[in-house]
Amino acid sequence: MRIGLLTGGGDCPGLNAAIRAVVKQATGEYGATVTGFRNGWRGVVDGDVVPLGRADIRNVLPVGGTLLGTARFHPHAEHGGLDGVLATLEAERIDSLICIGGDGTLHAAQQVADAGVNVIAIPKTIDNDVEGTDLSIGFHTAVNIATEAIDRVHTTAESHNRVMVVEVMGRHAGWIAVNAGIAGGAEVVLAPEEPFEIERLVKFLKHRHRAHANFSIVVVAEGAIPAEGSSMDYTQELGRFGEIIAGSIGERVSKEIAERTGFDTRLTVLGHVQRGGSPTPTDRILGSRFGVAAVDAAMRGESQVMTALRGEQVVTVPLAEVAGRLKTVPSELLRVAQVLA
Amino acid sequence: MRIGLLTGGGDCPGLNAAIRAVVKQATGEYGATVTGFRNGWRGVVDGDVVPLGRADIRNVLPVGGTLLGTARFHPHAEHGGLDGVLATLEAERIDSLICIGGDGTLHAAQQVADAGVNVIAIPKTIDNDVEGTDLSIGFHTAVNIATEAIDRVHTTAESHNRVMVVEVMGRHAGWIAVNAGIAGGAEVVLAPEEPFEIERLVKFLKHRHRAHANFSIVVVAEGAIPAEGSSMDYTQELGRFGEIIAGSIGERVSKEIAERTGFDTRLTVLGHVQRGGSPTPTDRILGSRFGVAAVDAAMRGESQVMTALRGEQVVTVPLAEVAGRLKTVPSELLRVAQVLA
Amino acid sequence: MRIGLLTGGGDCPGLNAAIRAVVKQATGEYGATVTGFRNGWRGVVDGDVVPLGRADIRNVLPVGGTLLGTARFHPHAEHGGLDGVLATLEAERIDSLICIGGDGTLHAAQQVADAGVNVIAIPKTIDNDVEGTDLSIGFHTAVNIATEAIDRVHTTAESHNRVMVVEVMGRHAGWIAVNAGIAGGAEVVLAPEEPFEIERLVKFLKHRHRAHANFSIVVVAEGAIPAEGSSMDYTQELGRFGEIIAGSIGERVSKEIAERTGFDTRLTVLGHVQRGGSPTPTDRILGSRFGVAAVDAAMRGESQVMTALRGEQVVTVPLAEVAGRLKTVPSELLRVAQVLA
Amino acid sequence: MRIGLLTGGGDCPGLNAAIRAVVKQATGEYGATVTGFRNGWRGVVDGDVVPLGRADIRNVLPVGGTLLGTARFHPHAEHGGLDGVLATLEAERIDSLICIGGDGTLHAAQQVADAGVNVIAIPKTIDNDVEGTDLSIGFHTAVNIATEAIDRVHTTAESHNRVMVVEVMGRHAGWIAVNAGIAGGAEVVLAPEEPFEIERLVKFLKHRHRAHANFSIVVVAEGAIPAEGSSMDYTQELGRFGEIIAGSIGERVSKEIAERTGFDTRLTVLGHVQRGGSPTPTDRILGSRFGVAAVDAAMRGESQVMTALRGEQVVTVPLAEVAGRLKTVPSELLRVAQVLA
CATH class of the missing domain: 3.40.50.460 (Phosphofructokinase domain)
Structure with missing residues (x-):
């Protein structure tokens, strides 16, 4: 099994925890390989790849940002973007592509999935507005x-x-x-x-x-x-x-x-x-759990799903149900902010 | 409406946030009063009471510990403890007793509830082992x-x-x-x-x-x-x-x-x-939401319930279903700890 | 002995540590009293006073800002400011006035000293540009x-x-x-x-x-x-x-x-x-040492001086030698910033 | 110019800042080389060396511990230790040996210096009891x-x-x-x-x-x-x-x-x-200044000295005047701790 991995959109704390978990879980008992793409979707389009092994993820858990680099780049916004994505994934013989990102990345992931690629998404956004999960990495x-x-x-x-x-x-x-x-x-x-x-x-x-x-x-x-x-x-x-x-x-x-x-x-x-900066324990744990869960899902043959926190459980939800949908603050929480003023 | 309030068991960060929220929510639009009991159940047995108004909760949000004091004291473990509790609550004409505590306090709360007192519990324990809620205050x-x-x-x-x-x-x-x-x-x-x-x-x-x-x-x-x-x-x-x-x-x-x-x-x-020490934002928010929810429940006429976090929602659950039950770490999380070693 | 106390200029962390130390040291073995003036020099001009005892300084050590309030107000910049200062100090029978502040406050302190008032200054400025001391509170x-x-x-x-x-x-x-x-x-x-x-x-x-x-x-x-x-x-x-x-x-x-x-x-x-926010241990210690040293100086009969940190020692230096003078970064330190780039 | 570098005694935060500064300053305009010894004096005795360049010190500034490793090892406490030290330094053609350590390391440094080696010491000890400097790294x-x-x-x-x-x-x-x-x-x-x-x-x-x-x-x-x-x-x-x-x-x-x-x-x-853990800004700055000053001293031809903070200045002091001497807390500071109780 060959797993591809990218981080897209704005950087945030906890991305490295997820990258580390993907690499540890994939290269452990599963014996899979992990190919990283630099600077989000741009690296997929350009074929800017880096093999990721255990030596690459040493000491990154408490470090903010993303060791893969990231960019606000939409493969479809550029001419021929999707073709580039498919060409690179084929050249690298990627069986499953793990995309860590927010709404823009998820939207692109959905389009890539529609073109037949096996995609697993991991939600990250400090805005926490991704539908379907209690928390996204960075928030x-x-x-x-x-x-x-x-x-x-x-x-x-x-x-x-x-x-x-x-x-x-x-x-x-x-x-x-x-x-x-x-x-x-x-x-x-x-x-x-x-x-x-x-x-x-x-x-x-x-x-x-x-x-x-x-x-x-x-x-x-x-x-x-x-x-x-x-x-x-x-x-x-x-x-x-x-x-x-x-x-x-x-x-x-x-x-x-x-x-x-x-x-x-x-x-x-x-x-x-x-x-920026070092992630809180919560973001380190969330990134770690999402990374492990994404690899597990890939190895189980799941695709077109997103990892999600639901209460105490990490689950997967269909990407189509969440991509492009906005999660807003519930009225109970808005009210607490008001009554405690 | 007269609300009683105590914090029992070991102290932890976030208790003051809950006390503050109870006082703000009760004395706001509801126009209720709040009577605090010092040092947990001991203060109820001994009639050691303190009226709580908005001036008493100024600047306590970021402060650890509990302004009411606390003690590891079980009303039933002492001779005549329950009679003392009932006598004090009657003397103070308490309509609803909000008890913030861990398993010991919840157990006592259940017994007091069985004796006919209207009880609302708020879970706190740094061990996070209270059943029925994703998080307890302090963890x-x-x-x-x-x-x-x-x-x-x-x-x-x-x-x-x-x-x-x-x-x-x-x-x-x-x-x-x-x-x-x-x-x-x-x-x-x-x-x-x-x-x-x-x-x-x-x-x-x-x-x-x-x-x-x-x-x-x-x-x-x-x-x-x-x-x-x-x-x-x-x-x-x-x-x-x-x-x-x-x-x-x-x-x-x-x-x-x-x-x-x-x-x-x-x-x-x-x-x-x-x-000890200043609570994290998460514990301040959890204490605040639980405090507001406990007062809301009391004003709705609920009793013998515990506030609980379930995913993104704060709800109430029957006290009888959770008191005395232990919540352990799910196997998925234990496994993440192992695979990332 | 009656000590007056004010905090002037912009607020910063560590002011409360100094206030606490002044009160503890003055009201301890010396048996002196402390009269606080609210909102810097404005409180002196307006006679806005508050007696300060040990109950007033409980738990303020780790708290930022100043419990006395502060204002960017120069007594001389307003018509009749100095007369107001002298009138209030006489009415309150202040023997020694401890002024905690930066360059503006020190300048005013110097003018008040020139008018015959016994003044002890404590330097605070997050800019650290007060001459004569290694560190000022807040920096x-x-x-x-x-x-x-x-x-x-x-x-x-x-x-x-x-x-x-x-x-x-x-x-x-x-x-x-x-x-x-x-x-x-x-x-x-x-x-x-x-x-x-x-x-x-x-x-x-x-x-x-x-x-x-x-x-x-x-x-x-x-x-x-x-x-x-x-x-x-x-x-x-x-x-x-x-x-x-x-x-x-x-x-x-x-x-x-x-x-x-x-x-x-x-x-x-x-x-x-x-x-803003809680002072670092260094600012708490500096404020505490300066507060104790200012009271000691007042009790020794010193006046027109400023407390100062010199290496490991807290000393007093003549106010006239430091007020209005700017301390800039030495070239050695500027060079370290450059060579490590 | 060939500079040797070791960290000895217990680890503490700020050592990496000093190592980074030594490497940056030495390999910058001076064009010198830096040879690191692993695990303190043990690495010198055993000839366990590692060349240090700019790539080796990337991102270490905020990281605790020491990238060179350290050990509580006294070259003289072991049979033939000093001979091993001299042999290694000669084999590596070290012109000047920078030793970062506390009393044990300074004592050994003094003995090595007595044997004719050019030594520059940098004081580190969380106990802060090294004579001659206001602060030591880690305290x-x-x-x-x-x-x-x-x-x-x-x-x-x-x-x-x-x-x-x-x-x-x-x-x-x-x-x-x-x-x-x-x-x-x-x-x-x-x-x-x-x-x-x-x-x-x-x-x-x-x-x-x-x-x-x-x-x-x-x-x-x-x-x-x-x-x-x-x-x-x-x-x-x-x-x-x-x-x-x-x-x-x-x-x-x-x-x-x-x-x-x-x-x-x-x-x-x-x-x-x-x-342990990430050094405070003060320890990062102190380590950086000491590292730069140690290289400067070596390049000026100084030896048998220790870098020291004196007020706002970093200076060098003769090693013989400070090695083996204990710096205790001055009575003024002890008294502040008492009067503020």
């Missing part, structure tokens, strides 16, 4: 980093009587914002799931500062949007990969709060630190 | 601390060509050992779920040090036991609360490895640091 | 946070073949940039001490990416400036408190690199997280 | 780890009304105990510098628990000893390398407190975790 570390940042600005907010606005990642779903907001004790969390009214937000802050306290933390997901009819005019502008290219919503919200309340208001945009 | 932080310790001894093991044995908590189930073992990249994990053969362990280490590497990490749950018929003679001696009172198994395993292999072998017993 | 924690951020973007830089630009604090001196740059293994560090030539920087990056590696980390102090005659046109615009009000130099450098090299280049501006 | 990380552990047991002490005894490293000097004790807010610190009276300690704890609080943290350096004439009988038993081989003083103190006060008392022995 847990991102929540930890965002919570630590909120803890840090908390003391400044309190010492200076300020409103601190913290913008976190989350284009289409507010998983990081809601979880880090609850964990950090934020007063307000703005998530894409519930368009916000700037008037109501401002009224809440004014009331709070008059009645209880003279500081507040406002956590804003980068994909948060004002409700229609809100007096705050703002339109998200998206690029061709769904990325936000308009000005930051955090900047806008921060400015509106400052102007409408007169409170000393400051913005922190967390940015890239959310997706 | 996640313990895994983080144990993983960090394994990461630390890893560099010493490698620099000095040593076998490092790390004993972690887990009397009846190996959740911490297995999870921290996977996350820390341990070569061997000994858990209560699978009695171990010392000969096989020794053989594995000898083979590894001859063939691949000259160091190893062995993680031992405090409740790990040798298989029957193993050449290593060892019997766990338990106290009346189920605690281990015989010599540490880690010490024993460490000695056996040193004697049988001749390798330089050192022991680290993590002990109390596993249950 | 060490800031370096830790910045290093952690560099560690995090490192894995992304490597996985995506990017240039990551990280802007850190440091208006007039590059202490954070140089230290975090060395600790994080940055390829380039731009500090105010050595105006940089953008052409040389670009040439270095091009050479490195061609010869050795395909990623780089560039750490930029917010006060870094291009050398005269450099082809990059940029002028710092400063506000009346010396703060930078022109566009971020990090943003500018990031844009220049992207345009001149064609490399995928991303910017992270750390901002407020650098000055 | 700062150890203080951080010990402080974090004290923070953790703090919440348990408070929640359970316990005395928590924490034993930390420090055979001949109490640097870790005193610093971590101050940073963690310990009530009592026992250091080798000041033999303690158990009666006084017990009296203090009884008074504190009656008057103020019902919990305490007692930090004990492993080398702490009771005062002569104290009612607690205890004698340290030392091995031939000065290591403590008698029973742990922490265990003994813990037992005495429990028996004499009746308080619920628990012991945590930190052990090996204190010397």
Whole structure:
């Protein structure tokens, strides 16, 4: 059995744990080989391959990023991409291709699968918005980093009587914002799931500062949007990969709060630190379990599936049922963020 | 509505998050009051009460331990304990008693419920062995601390060509050992779920040090036991609360490895640091969700239930179905720990 | 003996450690009292006082920020400020005023001292640019946070073949940039001490990416400036408190690199997280030692001095010798940052 | 110029930073070569050498331990050790030998220097007891780890009304105990510098628990000893390398407190975790500066010196002035630990 392996999309902590587990499990009792492709789908199209053995994965468990490299590259977006993929996989005689990635990678994986390739997907996205799994690789570390940042600005907010606005990642779903907001004790969390009214937000802050306290933390997901009819005019502008290219919503919200309340208001945009560094134990374990499960599935002859965490179990789910579908934050969790404000 | 609240058993990170959530949710829109009992069931028996308002829970979210205090005290283990409990609850006119605790506390809660008290339980135990919920409060932080310790001894093991044995908590189930073992990249994990053969362990280490590497990490749950018929003679001696009172198994395993292999072998017993300090975001969120859910359940008129995490949902499960039952590590996870060695 | 206490300027971790030490040392064997002023010099002018006893400082050691509050407020910058200060100090019968702050606070302290008040200063600034002391409170924690951020973007830089630009604090001196740059293994560090030539920087990056590696980390102090005659046109615009009000130099450098090299280049501006959260042990110890030393100095009858760390010793130095003077990074340290690139 | 390099004694965080800096600085503009010896002096005696180039030090900056390996091995303690050292150094044509180590390594370095070898020493010891330098590599990380552990047991002490005894490293000097004790807010610190009276300690704890609080943290350096004439009988038993081989003083103190006060008392022995894992930024910077300074000294023709931190400067000091001399905690710092109790 010859297994192919790639990591696609944005990098995140826990990818190396998954790569390590794939290599250990495949080359162990199964006696399979693992061929890595460099820089995501680009490496498959270009035939940029690297054989992966046990020596290549030493000491990578606690290291962030991906030893295979990654790229935001869609094989179909380029002319002849799919042909290149099929040619390389045939040349390398790959029996099963394990693709670790987020929505873009899963979408490409589905198309490659439709062309007859045996594909096993492993979900990773710090946004945690992949349908069908409780957790995707990278999300847990991102929540930890965002919570630590909120803890840090908390003391400044309190010492200076300020409103601190913290913008976190989350284009289409507010998983990081809601979880880090609850964990950090934020007063307000703005998530894409519930368009916000700037008037109501401002009224809440004014009331709070008059009645209880003279500081507040406002956590804003980068994909948060004002409700229609809100007096705050703002339109998200998206690029061709769904990325936000308009000005930051955090900047806008921060400015509106400052102007409408007169409170000393400051913005922190967390940015890239959310997706880097050593993975939390949870992401190391998740990556390890997904890697083992993906190889097991391949050896059992499964294909066109994605590994998924369901409660305490790691299972596989049909790729067709999850690719391209968005998982948003459930209302119970959104409500907890609100009642604890 | 008058809500009573206690934390019982060993302390752990995340208890204050749950207390805070109970107080915020109860005293918010519901307009209920919260009466705290100091030092677990002892405070209920003794009538040691403290009213809890929003001022009492300021800034406690990131703080470990429990602001209510706790004690390993079983109301039934003492003469007249249950009468004291009922008398105090009546005197304080408690409509619903929220009990945050592990197996001992849940057992007592079940008995108090049988006597007609409305009880809502919230599971906490760093051992994670409460049935019916994916996670209990405190476990996640313990895994983080144990993983960090394994990461630390890893560099010493490698620099000095040593076998490092790390004993972690887990009397009846190996959740911490297995999870921290996977996350820390341990070569061997000994858990209560699978009695171990010392000969096989020794053989594995000898083979590894001859063939691949000259160091190893062995993680031992405090409740790990040798298989029957193993050449290593060892019997766990338990106290009346189920605690281990015989010599540490880690010490024993460490000695056996040193004697049988001749390798330089050192022991680290993590002990109390596993249950203290600031909770991880996951434990803060879990405590917060459980606290909100417990109050919601009480206000809905539910009783004799326990809050539980099931996948992405927080639900309630009948207390009778879970109290006294032990949740052990599933074989899939035990296997991941083995194949990644 | 009646001691007054204020914290001025921007907040930072370790202030509470110093406050706690002042209170413990003063109210212990010395039997003195401590009167706190809220929000820096503003509280002195306004007579906003709070008596500080041992109950007020419980559990504050590991907490960031300042329990006294702080403000960027110069008594002389406002009409009649100094008169207000003197009136309040007389009304409160303050024998000795302990001022914890950075250059602005020390400058004000010097003027208040000139008006006849007994002043003891304790240096705090995350920029570490106060003359006369090896360390000021807050700097060490800031370096830790910045290093952690560099560690995090490192894995992304490597996985995506990017240039990551990280802007850190440091208006007039590059202490954070140089230290975090060395600790994080940055390829380039731009500090105010050595105006940089953008052409040389670009040439270095091009050479490195061609010869050795395909990623780089560039750490930029917010006060870094291009050398005269450099082809990059940029002028710092400063506000009346010396703060930078022109566009971020990090943003500018990031844009220049992207345009001149064609490399995928991303910017992270750390901002407020650098000055918040729990202090490192070093900042807790420094704050504690300075607090004890300040009270000791006051009780010995010293005045118009600042506590200072000199090697392993905490000493006092004349305030007049240090106030208003800037401590920059020594060339040995700048060179280490360069040779390790 | 041919430089030799070894790391001796116990491993600690920051060694790799020093190794990296030696290699970068030597092989950079100086054009020198670096020959590493494996496992400390043993590698020199046995001729176990490894050439070190830039590829060997990639990504080691944040990694604990030492890539060269280390051993507690004294060349003179073995028959013919010195001859072996001289033979190997001649065979490898080493012009200057950089030895990174603690008192044992420095002592050996002095003897090797006396035999005519050009030696540059770099001090490392988590105990921080090397004379002549403010800091040695590894100490700062150890203080951080010990402080974090004290923070953790703090919440348990408070929640359970316990005395928590924490034993930390420090055979001949109490640097870790005193610093971590101050940073963690310990009530009592026992250091080798000041033999303690158990009666006084017990009296203090009884008074504190009656008057103020019902919990305490007692930090004990492993080398702490009771005062002569104290009612607690205890004698340290030392091995031939000065290591403590008698029973742990922490265990003994813990037992005495429990028996004499009746308080619920628990012991945590930190052990090996204190010397492992990723170095703090301070240790990375210190290792980097020492590595660069050692090569600079060698290239300047200096020998028989040790790199040292003095305030903000890295300097070199004559090895003969520091080898074999013990640096203990100054009384000012011991006093701060006491007054903040």
